[in-house]
Amino acid sequence: MCLTFVMLKANAAPDEWQLILINNRDEDFSRPTEKAHWDGHILCSTDLKAGTNGGTWLGISRRGRIGVLMNIMEPTCSAKTKFSRGNLVKEYLQSACDPLCYLQEVIIPDAQKYSGFVLLLLERRALNNGYKWNLFTYSNQSNRGIESFFTGVYGYGNSVPDLPFLKVKRGLQRFENIVLKFHSSTQDPEPILADLLNLLKDSKENFPDEQLQSQGAHYEIAVQKRLSRCFYDLLPHQEYGTRTHSIILIDGSGRVLFVEENRCALGESWTREKFAFELC
Numbered sequence: 001m002c003l004t005f006v007m008l009k010a011n012a013a014p015d016e017w018q019l020i021l022i023n024n025r026d027e028d029f030s031r032p033t034e035k036a037h038w039d040g041h042i043l044c045s046t047d048l049k050a051g052t053n054g055g056t057w058l059g060i061s062r063r064g065r066i067g068v069l070m071n072i073m074e075p076t077c078s079a080k081t082k083f084s085r086g087n088l089v090k091e092y093l094q095s096a097c098d099p100l101c102y103l104q105e106v107i108i109p110d111a112q113k114y115s116g117f118v119l120l121l122l123e124r125r126a127l128n129n130g131y132k133w134n135l136f137t138y139s140n141q142s143n144r145g146i147e148s149f150f151t152g153v154y155g156y157g158n159s160v161p162d163l164p165f166l167k168v169k170r171g172l173q174r175f176e177n178i179v180l181k182f183h184s185s186t187q188d189p190e191p192i193l194a195d196l197l198n199l200l201k202d203s204k205e206n207f208p209d210e211q212l213q214s215q216g217a218h219y220e221i222a223v224q225k226r227l228s229r230c231f232y233d234l235l236p237h238q239e240y241g242t243r244t245h246s247i248i249l250i251d252g253s254g255r256v257l258f259v260e261e262n263r264c265a266l267g268e269s270w271t272r273e274k275f276a277f278e279l280c
Contacts, residue, residue, distance in 0.1 A: 004070060023244075044058060059090065132150055134149075
């Protein structure tokens with residue numbers, strides 16, 4: 001399963017972090033995936049599985065947009081599902097619609113044709129003499145509809161946002177402590193990257209977890225316990241686990257550092273991709 005933590009700070013100074021976003025992708029190791037790369041003005045990894053149409057779970061554009069997709073934990077997807085969720089992020093990053101318009105006019109009318117998801121859409125907007133980031137969230141399995149935020153720290157996982165897993169609650173507390181520790185974007189980024197990666201690689205069980213156990217009742221207890229970790233490692237003879245860490249750091253002047261770590265199979269070492277650029 002996956003998780004995302006995000007920090008937003010309105011009116012950040014040019015040398016302060018204005019946005020920090022981290023994400024774990026848990027997936028089958030047999031699922032073909034292209035590492036993070038530029039596709040026009042969009043930086044993202046690409047899901048190469050047949051039928052996904054080159055979708056992604058996380059991406060950023062030079063124009064100041066970020067999209068993140070997480071699936072809702074549930075039994076095997078219904079055969080009635082018509083659309084691939086992987087297109088939701090890519091189409092937003094390519095769209096001329098603002099996040100609210102995109103959700104209202106593109107996503108919500110067909111939302112029930114997808115398996116369960118949580119979608120995070122972010123956009124950078126001018127504010128006085130600087131900029132702010134707006135975060136819009138939507139889940140097709142929640143009654144809360146579209147929610148929007150512009151400052152604070154937030155955590156999301158494979159449940160509806162109002163019923164978070166315990167690992168999201170505890171991870172969010174740790175994430176908040178990390179972002180409070182690091183303010184300046186002019187310092188060496190390696191210390192904050194190390195702390196954020198340690199959080200993403202945390203293998204401590206957060207169990208029992210009533211919400212996870214309810215949604216994951218179709219899993220054995222041993223699997224539920226592993227799913228309660230931020231970092232999901234493989235059970236013997238399984239080819240599923242945390243295979244990608246993503247970190248996005250953006251300062252008040254629009255300078256971006258995007259770091260992605262990947263492993264492609266059990267026992268393989270992690271590889272790192274790093275991109276530094278400025279928003280338009």
